[in-house]
Amino acid sequence: MSDITLIPGAVPLRDWRAVWLGAAPRLSAECRDAVSASAAAVARILAQGRPVYGINTGFGKLATVRIPDDQLETLQRNIVLSHAAGVGDPAPAGIVRLMMALKMANLGRGASGVRPETISLMEAMLAADLLPLIPSQGSVGASGDLAPLAHMACAMIGVGDVFLRGERMNAEAGFAKAGLAPLPALAAKEGLALLNGTQFSTACALAGLFEAERILQSSLVTGALSTEAAKGSDAPFDGRIHRLRGHKGQID
Structure with a gap:
């Protein structure tokens, strides 16, 4: 590194x-x-x-x-x-x-x-x-x-x-x-x-932040893989739906 x-x-x-x-x-x-x-x-x-x-x-x-x-x-x-x-x-x-x-x-x-x-x-x-x-x-x-x-x-x-x-x-x-x-x-x-x-x-606060970011990224990957394994649809993730909803960050 x-x-x-x-x-x-x-x-x-x-x-x-x-x-x-x-x-x-x-x-x-x-x-x-x-x-x-x-x-x-x-x-x-x-x-x-x-x-x-x-x-x-x-x-x-x-x-x-x-x-x-x-x-x-x-x-x-x-x-x-x-x-x-x-x-x-x-x-x-x-x-x-x-x-x-x-x-x-x-x-x-x-x-x-x-x-x-x-x-x-x-x-x-x-x-x-x-x-x-x-x-x-x-x-x-x-x-x-x-x-x-x-x-x-x-x-x-x-x-x-x-x-x-x-x-x-x-x-x-x-x-x-x-x-x-x-x-x-x-x-x-x-x-x-x-x-x-x-x-x-x-240092403890920074480590907590980095751990939270790591968990968030892991949850996104886990959710995507789970959807794929269940042969789910990606239609609910269509950006047009979330722009209409207007909740900032929900699709980021």
Whole structure:
């Protein structure tokens, strides 16, 4: 299946369907400058020593707590690990692929502060069919799909389980077999950027749409074959009858 190029805000539905079916998406090269500029903005904030939420402060009620520079990577790691609390069966591979591709398109706008290499790892994982194990339950969709996206981020730093071409294993083994390496650490802001978003919910909605379309097409084929097998007449499908009826879509 051919690769898909993601242009944030301009990805046609057919491309999302292709990702759901197994196509490997890549972020448009046009996004690289914006992503790099966003990461550079985070670096400038750190160099200036200014307290900025999510970069060098705590989260939520701890927003006024300043985090020392030597603990910023630990801060991002901890928010990821603490939110990886999903339960239930693993989400289907198609939904996980969609979730990761949607997150790539979101980060590709250059407004989240992640480094280019973080997005590149997501591209490489999808190309290698190395997918995080995402529990199917655990998100309320309120402040984003925090738990599912936390499991994705965990895999990216070599924690938790993954599926490599459909085979379940721990992340360390999965990356080694795929010839890839996880991120050594998440930089300032990256953990928060990966967790915040509704990409899991959106992926589920897209998968539901594609399944409904597949069922509709199957029902049309089944109906046609059933009519043929029963030696039925095609006269009721005459377009002139339906134009007189005037019910939009009934003959489409």
